[in-house]
Amino acid sequence: MSDALTQRLIEAIGADSVKTSPEDLAVYAFDAYTEGRPPNAVALPASVRDVSAIVKIAGELGEPIVPRGAGTGLCGGAVPVDGGVVVSFARMNRILELDLPRRRARVQPGLVNIDLSTKVAASGVFYAPDPASQRMATIGGNVATNAGGPHCLAYGTTVNHVLGLEIVDESGEVFTTSIDDAGYDLTGALVGSEGTLGIVTSAWVRLMRLPEAVRVWLVAFADNESAAETVSAIFAAGIVPTALEMMDAVILKAVESVYHAGYPTDAAAILLIEDAGFEEDMNARESAIEAIAREHGSLSWRTARTKPERDLLWAGRKGAASSMGQIAPNYYTQDVCVPRSKLPQALRFVDEAAREHAVTVGNIVHAGDGNLHPLLVYDKGDPRQCAAVVETGNVILQAAIDLGGTVSGEHGIGYEKRDALTRVYSADDLATMGRVRDVFDPTRRLNPDKIFPSGASCAEMR
Amino acid sequence: MNAQSAIERIKPRSVDELRETLARCDREGLKVGVTGGGTLASLGLPGAPADVTISTTMLYRPIAYHPSDLTVAVQAGMKLRSLSNLLGKERQFVPLDAPHANEATVGGTLAANWLGPRRHLYGRPRDLLLGSQIVLADGTVANAGGMVVKNVAGYDLSRLYVGSFGTLGVLTRVNLKTHPAPAKTRAFLASVPEGARERAIAHLRETFPAPSAAFWVSGFRNAVDGEDGDEGRLVVLLEGSEALVDRATRDLRSTLGRAGVPGASVLEHGSRESFERVVDAYVSTVGERSITYRVLAPEDQAEKRAMELQRLAFRFEFKADLIVDAMNGDVVMRVVDLDARSLGAKIEMFDDALHDVEPSAVVIAGDHPSRATLNVWGADPPAIERMRALKRRFDPNGTLNPGRLAGGI
Secondary structure, X not given: OHHHHHHHHHHHHOHHHEEOOHHHHHHOOEOOOOEOOOOOEEEOOOOHHHHHHHHHHHHHOOOOEEEEOOOOXXXXXXXXXXXXXXXXXXXXXXXXXXXXXXXXXXXXXXXEHHHHHHHHHHHOEEOOOOOOOXXXXXXHHHHHHOOOOOOHHHHOOHHHHEEEEEEEOOOOOEEEEEOOOOOOOHHHHHOOOOOOOOEEEEEEEEOEEOOOEEEEEEEEEOOHHHHHHHHHHHHHOOOOOOEEEEEEHHHHHHHHHHHOOOOOOOOOEEEEEEEEEOHHHHHHHHHHHHHHHHHOOOOEEEEEOOHHHHHHHHHHHHOHHHHHHHOOOEEEEOOEEOOHHHHHHHHHHHHHHHHHOOOEEEEEEEXXXXXXXXXXXXXXXXXXXXXXXXXXXXXXXXXXXXXXXXXXXOOOOXXXXXXXXXXXXXXXXXXXXXXXXXXXXXXXXXXOOOOOOHHHHHHHHO | OOOOOOOEEEOOOOHHHHHHHHHHHHHHOOOEXXXXXXXXXXXXXXXXXXXXXXXXXXXXXXXXXXXHHOEEEEEOOOEHHHHHHHHHOOOEEXXXXXXXXXXXXXXXXXXXXXXXXXXXXXXXXXXXXXXXXEEOOOOOEEEEEOOOOOOOOOXXXXXXXXXXXXXXXXXXXXXXXXXXXXXXXXXEEEEOOHHHHXXXXXXXXXXXXXXXXXXXXXXXXXOOOOOOOOOOEEEEEEEEOHHHHHHHHHHHHHHHHHHOOOOOEEEOOOHHHHHHHHHHHOOOOOOOOEEEEEEEOOHHHHHHHHHHHHHHHHHOOOEEEEEEEOOOOEEEEEEEOOOOOOOOOHHHHHHHHHHHHOOOOEEEEOOOOOHHHOOOOOOOOOOHHHHHHHHHHHOOOOOEOOOOOHHHO
């Protein structure tokens, strides 16, 4: 079957757009979370027509389709589980239309996130969603997972910035959606569906005006709790900064050794706070936030005065996860979200779980959103450590649910967390999601084995 | 049962009661009309006659409110005014900005996807909705999303219910993002000479800090207070800290002065009311003699398109009241036949002519009895067949609000 598949794909999109060597296929079995099974073929479309042709061929041969951006996903959303065709968007990476007066752009799914903001910066606008992986991650992948990032505290996640989509459906037909369409908000339903409802071939996205004034502050604390309580107090005072990030001592040491960003390595935790807006407001807001931090026992307060200083502090934050290589061979990133005011409790649970299972944990937290990323450190050669990390991750997941939170704040469900969905949703809730899937992917060939619990096929299909 | 029989009117007091009612109707083949406060009843198609109407207004209670989480959960039948009173005590708000807030329900506002004037700052209703509970036609109770501000656990079906006009299910609970209320609100009212209109609207759009809302209003005299001469006037809402609103006021005066707008009055007290009166005007009617259309134009096109539509209305000898939302590009036009007791066949000809130039124009208000013969939803969206398929999968018997949505869904 694979031979027929290869042959048909080559005829349709050309030999240089189809990869079938075992070495190539092995590469596409991975994403940033896990290893799946090598696909039967990798297709690199250059156009929506190519995508449509690929999907039709796969359909005729009964092959599943796994769309792929940069493979930076952290939950196995882009790994093939059961052969099929991986559709890589590496060659569909252009800005198709740029409408600066109306502050919008139509982009191909393979466009790297940061490239859009870089390209339009001189015009005084930017693309707001900024996942830490934005130097590699693609906008198509961001759309699939409804990616967030530090600045979604003020600006919202990817779904709040997508104005319309062009989609190839499971039969290879192309259709378009717009948030201005009458009828159901298909754009809203498709964003975050992780490639299970259709394959995005272009997206209209919103660009925002760059703020007039930006300030970034670095505040150190003697313990996690004080930092977390400062966050709640800032909201209670009616202030919503543009970003409100937290890192603990384990992370600070790792980051500082790589980035030399000037993070205090003797603090137990820091808050990295950004406020953007208008000059008139900056001094008053800075004083208010500083006073709140002081009331909660802050050890130091540092203002990044220049753009290079701000950029350096942010570079440290965005590179925090990758710096973990400094202290351990492997780490697992958990992604849970709790109501903001539950952050101090959530951090306590993380700490207790890690201690109980003798796992080293470093916390990167989108504190303003209540979105925690405990990084659990291990050596994958040690089965005891592997088991301990799995169990710790599991306990953290349950703690978040018990606090009224959810099992994924921004990374997605993918392959990793599909069974965890049953912990937050009833069979009826999941079956209702299944009704949507019935309409868009009745044959379950679009990114199969993702999102829906492995044991839920009966409920989902009913 | 048919349209001549007595319509059964039900106001469920619990989700269980609603669930049982819906399941019974679905089983017995009864058509169910779903309403909230009924304030947007003339937005969209009237739908098929109902055997049973279900109003959510008895499901009006708050469920959970944690001010420092910036989230609130309420039953869907809560009135917008009650919600704003609840949040106001904590100096917070949800910027839904729908007309007739004393009557409109939160669920109805979401189900109708009411696009408020401050959405350029805060997003659309779907951007404010974090989670929901819905009862499907067969009585299934389904939850989506949650009470956290970031959530990518499974499909976000809440967004699908926004704008669904009750055709997929009945919203019973909504979880919303709240925002801290601005410290200062100021309204800015100015008459605009005709020669200055285009520039004034263009300048408003580019003003930075942006106004929270900026309208050019012409006509709507009974709905919007103040005298505007014959040339229309601006109603601008500025919000923010005291210092920021002062700066915005100065900027606005000089911007509009340059555009040729002579003077303006500034309202501190009653600024919210001025804003709400414009929003109410969107759906205000003149008996059966008016129909109101909304066009979502690109922001830089709105003024031009409004003028084209007005000229078209004049050709049909209609009076045309206009609202141009400078920040979002909405054009709202109410056509009124002053000579007749109700709009005759002429409105159908006008409707065709209007859709020739604005295929997506949507009827948002009008008590004209034959409203259903107009193209109230404009051109079908490109994905209409997929929408029909969704409706069939959620409501296979066509029980809920049949015929209410675009394409007769």
